[in-house]
Amino acid sequence: MRDQSSPSGGQPTLESVAALAGVSRATAGRVLSGSPRVSPAAKQAVQDAAAELSYVTNRAARSLVTRRSDSIAFVVSESEERLFEDPFFPAVLRGAHKAVSGESVQLVFVVLATPSEHERFFRFAAGGHVDGAMFISLHGDDPLPNRLRQVGIPVVLSGRPFRPDDDIPSVDADNVTGARLATRALLDAGCTRLSTITGPLDMPAAQDRLRGYQDELTDSRRKVARTRTIESDFSTDGGFEAMNQLLRNRFAPDGVFAANDQMAVGAMRAVREAGLQVPRDVKVVGFDDSPLATAAHPPLTSVRQPMEELGREMAHLLMALVNGEATHTSVMLPTELVVRGTC
Incomplete structure (x- = not known):
């Protein structure tokens, strides 16, 4: 022996x-x-x-x-309140965690809500504590991803880069097509006074969902009225306030596309509190197909984006970049409409 x-x-x-x-x-x-x-x-x-x-x-x-830490960062650029209220984030995180669980890689969870937190994370990452970073929910032309790339740290974005000429690798859902499907469903349901509640328009996902809504109306020879577009913040309260504003219009909408499920649920609450009913008086379609959609009353018609797959693909792409197996690439995941009781 x-x-x-x-x-x-x-x-x-x-x-x-x-x-x-x-x-x-x-x-x-x-x-x-x-x-x-x-x-x-x-x-x-x-x-x-x-x-x-x-x-x-x-x-x-x-x-x-x-010169490897065997750690990658999952970075959410939002407040803690938004992070823990929105089911989108844990679903994407779950997908990323599943992707790396068998790779002997540690997933470091980071929340960046302030400029000082952004700077602190840059110093942490540049100090060799992570091999790469995936970014979720960036706003505007945030310089942090490119600063990390300049010091040799691979980066992957959830959603396309804010600037069209930026070449940061990304994984995105087909937001334009998804928004078109939502808008077409409202038109096919007989709605003639359509409105949309967008997310923050400093985010590419919100921009693309607005573009899909506008493109479908234009192709259907319908007028795209600015007064029927309200920018909000992807929160339930934001959807509630935006819907109240729309209901105060001279010609209140009979169909609303909300750019995520949280805002759609808030919009439905505003409709009920105004003495109206969904879908009899106002039809509503959301986006994400999160657990909120099935829990809503009535159950919410929503555009499904593959949230876990989004996280999984981001992690796989980032690990390929870290290992030198990929350079620049972008992945587009499909979306589909799930019809329930609000449209």
Whole structure:
């Protein structure tokens, strides 16, 4: 029976793994650090030896060689209130976590709500504490992703970049088509006075959903009236306030496309409090197909975007960039209309 401990009788060492595998210490080190510069036979022998000896890599020592932290950041650029109220974020996070759970990679969750938090995260990331970052819910032309890229940290965005000439890799849902489907459903249901409640228009997702709504109306030879477009903030209260504003118009809407489910639920509450009914008086379509849609009364017709898949694809793309297996790429995921009781 072979001695499975280190020469000093303590925990197994890299030397004991190399000896058991019949390779040099350098070869064993390359295998255990993830280097591709080893033969398949040597790789298998070292992995078998490490498993037999219950050898655990010293990550601190490994990071000095590989310059890798084995951590990636999941960054949400929103307030904590918005983060914990919107079911979109945990769904995307769940998908990202599932994607990296088998990769021996730590997912670092970061919330950035202020300029000082943005700067603190930049210093943290640039200091070598993460190998890459995926960004969710950026507003405007946020410089942070490109600052990280300039210091060699790969970045992936949820949603297209704010600037059309920016080449940051991204994963997005087909917001334009989804908004067109929502608008077409309202038109097909007989609505003649359509309105939309948008998200913040410093966000590409909100811009694209507004464009889809406008394009469908234009192609249907319907007037796109500015007074029927209200910008809001993706929150339930925001949808409630925006719907109240629309109901005060001279010609109140009989159909509303809200750019996410939270605002749609808020809009439905405003309709009820005005003494009207959904869908009899006002038909409503949301976007996301989150758990809120099925919990609403009546159940909400909504555009489904694959939120978990969004997180999963972002994580896969980021890991490919970190490992040097990809350069620039963007992924577009499909959307579909789920018809329920509000349209």
